[in-house]
Amino acid sequence: MPKILIVGGGYAGFYTAWKLEKQLRAGEAEVVMVDPRPYMTYQPFLPEIAAGSIDPRHAVVPHHAHLTKTDIVTAKVTGINHATKTATIEPPVGEPYELTYDQIVVTAGSVSRTFPIPGVADEAIGMKNIEEAVAVRDRILTNFDKAALLPAGPERDRLLTFVVVGGGFAGIEAFAEMRSFATALVKRYKTIKFEDTHFHLIEAMGRIMPEVSLKTSLWVIKNLDERGAKIHLETQLQSAENGVIQLSTGETFESDTIVWTAGVMASPMLRNTDLPVEERGRLRVQADLRVINDDGVVADAWGAGDVSAVPDLTGKGVGGFCVPNAQHAVRQGKLLSKNIIAVLRNETPKDYFHQPAGAVAGLGLGVGVFQKGKIGITGFPAWVMHRGYHGLAMPTWERKIRVIGNWVINLFVGRDLASLVAVETPRAAFEEFASRPKAK
Known part of the structure; x- marks a missing residue:
């Protein structure tokens, strides 16, 4: 079976894997998703979590609970060599290793963009x-x-x-x-x-x-x-x-x-790949979410979400590209699964077009x-x-x-007013009173 590697388990990555599970025929492809976190975060709820209005656990979607057919790897992808179709995986325990694939989906998301301001x-x-x-x-x-x-x-x-x-x-x-x-x-x-x-x-x-x-x-x-x-x-x-x-x-x-x-910027992981990026460090993709370079489509490579410069065909996007938000990432993930299957079945993928709601x-x-x-x-x-x-x-x-x-x-x-700041040092209370051998 062809192996589809999804790099990133956020909105675009999760929805791509979720929909592939429902749409792929038995034995048609193997799906592997790699993300350092074992869950997808619903980011629009973060302000309400900061205000105690939502339990933090309720604003995440555990990968293992909802992706039952996908091989989930809780680790980091630190590099991609598309020429050899290998990705470097860095697990939390053990040595880094190479993972081969047939098609790659880059949905690594974004990180906070900061400036060199003192402090x-x-x-x-x-x-x-x-x-x-x-x-x-x-x-x-x-x-x-x-x-x-x-x-x-x-x-x-x-x-x-x-x-x-x-x-x-x-x-x-x-x-x-x-x-x-x-x-x-x-x-x-x-x-x-x-x-x-x-x-x-x-x-x-x-x-x-x-x-x-x-x-x-x-x-x-x-x-x-x-x-x-x-x-x-x-x-x-x-x-x-x-x-x-x-x-x-x-x-x-x-x-x-x-x-x-x-502001945010595309995942710095892209700096360690041979995939084409544009001036802002985002993955270059065309409207059907296939990766492109100066010569045209890069075979077997896809991108979506904040990490990619997806053309906004409505003409309303900043600089001609979709803005990095949840509305686009979710819908791109859904289309991405359909387009991947279309290519597997020798059909024509569709362009991404979404009028903001x-x-x-x-x-x-x-x-x-x-x-x-x-x-x-x-x-x-x-x-x-x-x-x-x-x-x-x-x-x-x-x-x-x-x-x-x-x-x-x-x-x-009313909202929950309990502080759990002590979880940052969970062993402190135990260590304070734990008995230790007497010095000789």
Whole structure:
């Protein structure tokens, strides 16, 4: 049987494997998927995880639970040599080895794109992975616990000052959910008032959320300002060393929580391949998701999702390419499985074409925005649309039920306010009291 190797188990990779399982005939092909994480993360839920509104485990789709026919390898792909059709696999235990394939699907996704700003690499945290969202939630809760025991002063202000860098969809959603979370927490602490908490979003451009209209984005700024969250437009972060925030406007303050959401870039793994990439480091593919070089189609190589420069045939994409978001990655994964099968059966693959269904964002409990063309909806109706869309978009009914059930439970008992920061050092309590042999 021909072996199909899928590099990456995110949206595009998971959906490609999931649909191949349903569409391949018995004995038609073998599917192998390699990813260092044993699950797919539903990234639109990360802001709600950071705000305690969704259980982290419910926002991931375990590969082994839902891909029953795919050979799942929980490891890293560190290089691809398509000339010899081999991929270098680096497992968490043992030595690296070579894995051969007949067709390769590169869906390695993206990573946070940062700039050489002093302190960012040491102090900031991203919002790309489930672990990061959980860490932000636990940091907020732990900082409230610490601040509640301190008198008014610089250290208390530092603990209760939260910064988000980047005013795109991901940044605004994280910022608004964190603000909503802190507002709920204030009611639980007698020594902390609403005025003691400080939220700053830093955006280098002159507006936020380019996916929505200017009118809608201005409504978001006004709404967050009324909720005690300040947005700094046309402002650059110049330094974050030791938690000291220095802005291009000259403003300086300290923060213990800095969340970086200022863009993404294609997985650096592509640098270790002989596959063609464009100037931004993304895999070159044509509209039917086949990899191409200057001479035409590269046989037996496919790409989709954030790692690939997929032409946007609607003409609405930035630079002529699909923007890196979940809407495109999911749909590309679904088409990719069909096109791979089409080639296996000597049929013609189809081009990817998708008219965006609109943009919807949650801005904390009961607040959201929706944009479709010139139609903009804000407030509670948009929040309901946000939850309805993403509740249904979550892969598999098992996961949908868990997420929606989580929301329903929260209506009656409120969001979860338990910090699990101790999981970062799980052996600390045991080690503290464990008996050791006496020194001779």
